[in-house]
Amino acid sequence: MAIKYELIKECKQSGARLGRIQTPHGIIETPIFMPVGTQATVKAMTPEELKDIDAQIILSNTYHLYLRPGHRLVEKAGGLHKFMNWDRPILTDSGGFQVFSLGDLRKITEEGVEFRSHLDGSKHFLSPEKAIEIENALGADIIMAFDECAPYPAERSYVKNSLERTTRWAKRCKEAHSKPDQQALFGIIQGGMYKDLREQSAKEIIDLDFPGYAVGGLSVGEPKELMYEVLEYTTPLMPKDKPRYLMGVGSPDCLIEGAIRGIDMFDCVLPTRIARNGTAMTSLGKVVIKNAKYTEDFSPLDPNCSCNTCKNYSKAYLRHLYKAEEILSARLVTYHNLHFLIELMKNVREAIRQDRLLDYRKEFFEKYGYEI
Numbered sequence: 001m002a003i004k005y006e007l008i009k010e011c012k013q014s015g016a017r018l019g020r021i022q023t024p025h026g027i028i029e030t031p032i033f034m035p036v037g038t039q040a041t042v043k044a045m046t047p048e049e050l051k052d053i054d055a056q057i058i059l060s061n062t063y064h065l066y067l068r069p070g071h072r073l074v075e076k077a078g079g080l081h082k083f084m085n086w087d088r089p090i091l092t093d094s095g096g097f098q099v100f101s102l103g104d105l106r107k108i109t110e111e112g113v114e115f116r117s118h119l120d121g122s123k124h125f126l127s128p129e130k131a132i133e134i135e136n137a138l139g140a141d142i143i144m145a146f147d148e149c150a151p152y153p154a155e156r157s158y159v160k161n162s163l164e165r166t167t168r169w170a171k172r173c174k175e176a177h178s179k180p181d182q183q184a185l186f187g188i189i190q191g192g193m194y195k196d197l198r199e200q201s202a203k204e205i206i207d208l209d210f211p212g213y214a215v216g217g218l219s220v221g222e223p224k225e226l227m228y229e230v231l232e233y234t235t236p237l238m239p240k241d242k243p244r245y246l247m248g249v250g251s252p253d254c255l256i257e258g259a260i261r262g263i264d265m266f267d268c269v270l271p272t273r274i275a276r277n278g279t280a281m282t283s284l285g286k287v288v289i290k291n292a293k294y295t296e297d298f299s300p301l302d303p304n305c306s307c308n309t310c311k312n313y314s315k316a317y318l319r320h321l322y323k324a325e326e327i328l329s330a331r332l333v334t335y336h337n338l339h340f341l342i343e344l345m346k347n348v349r350e351a352i353r354q355d356r357l358l359d360y361r362k363e364f365f366e367k368y369g370y371e372i
């Protein structure tokens with residue numbers, strides 16, 4: 001078995017649970033936020049800094065690494081862990097999402113998807129077999145099936161045909177997977193915003209028996225309330241004794257709401273992306289550092305944060321770095337944002353331990369009180 005999930009405690013107040021995932025590269029405590037390192041690096045962070053902030057698992061991406069530097073090169077380097085000097089768990093997405101959203105899409109057929117690279121327009125073809133070949137070569141501990149993330153909004157008939165093809169593709173992924181004992185292949189549940197289609201996809205994907213399951217097709221522009229509603233009727237269909245991964249989520253409120261609805265794993269580019277744009281998530285809400293009001297503000301970014309950035313640098317200095325377009329700006333704000341979300345998930349796990357996650361949500365929103 002590539003991974004072993006241990007359910008430690010179920011919350012009585014909500015659908016939240018505490019868990020632990022054993023992987024070949026170490027343990028993951030859930031619920032967990034996973035920093036995104038799409039091109040074999042969590043942008044602006046060194047692996048040493050990621051360990052400083054207790055990152056337990058990071059993501060990387062099949063579509064991007066296949067296009068550059070190529071999965072065979074990474075394989076020659078000894079695999080992704082060695083190539084990027086990260087000896088803790090890694091999860092790779094299958095590229096389905098990127099092909100549909102980044103590449104210049106040519107054609108979807110039963111066989112797979114023909115697309116043009118967003119880098120140089122060259123023509124490529126991704127199929128379930130090709131995606132798995134790439135993920136096997138990269139060597140991540142958890143790999144995702146090749147799926148279609150249906151757009152939002154989408155016609156019911158489109159979503160139904162798409163989920164049924166995703167099921168056929170999931171079966172092909174399972175058959176093509178060459179290292180099931182070393183790399184855990186997760187199935188991805190689709191079905192858009194339609195309850196009966198989510199039930200159909202959940203049944204079909206779970207019947208294929210994977211070591212873990214993702215809820216796909218969300219965080220694609222739908223209102224947050226709609227995402228929460230879909231989770232409410234989807235996570236109870238998923239096995240209790242396997243990890244549940246909500247892809248592409250998210251902001252602090254979505255992480256708490258997702259954990260309440262039984263999600264164990266989250267990933268999102270938000271904290272790293274907004275950091276490069278000078279925006280910080282703090283315990284007192286969002287801080288847009290370039291704002292003139294911080295010009296002579298010599299206080300820390302977040303007075304309630306113990307991270308390296310908040311201990312050693314002032315808002316005035318961070319604003320100066322941003323305005324001067326210094327690389328250190330992205331580094332220091334990214335370090336803080338990731339630390340903030342990783343600390344948030346530590347607090348969520350503690351709240352579940354004390355069976356008070358709904359109380360924690362109330363406290364957090366009162367203090368935090370903003371939407372990103």
Ligand SMILES: CNc1nc2c(CC[C@H]3O[C@@H](OC)[C@H](O)[C@@H]3O)c3nc(N)[nH]c(=O)c3cc2[nH]1
Pocket residue numbers: 036037038059060061093094095096097098144145147148149150188215216217218219220247248249267269
């Ligand atoms: C943002 N919202 C969102 N992202 C999503 C991703 C990409 C995450 C991956 O894409 C990259 O971040 C955009 C990172 O590499 C990350 O691992 C998804 N991937 C697949 N295979 N299927 C989905 O249904 C899906 C849904 C998503 N919704």
Ligand SMILES: [Zn+2]
Pocket residue numbers: 301302305306307308309310311336339
């Ligand atoms: Zn901080």
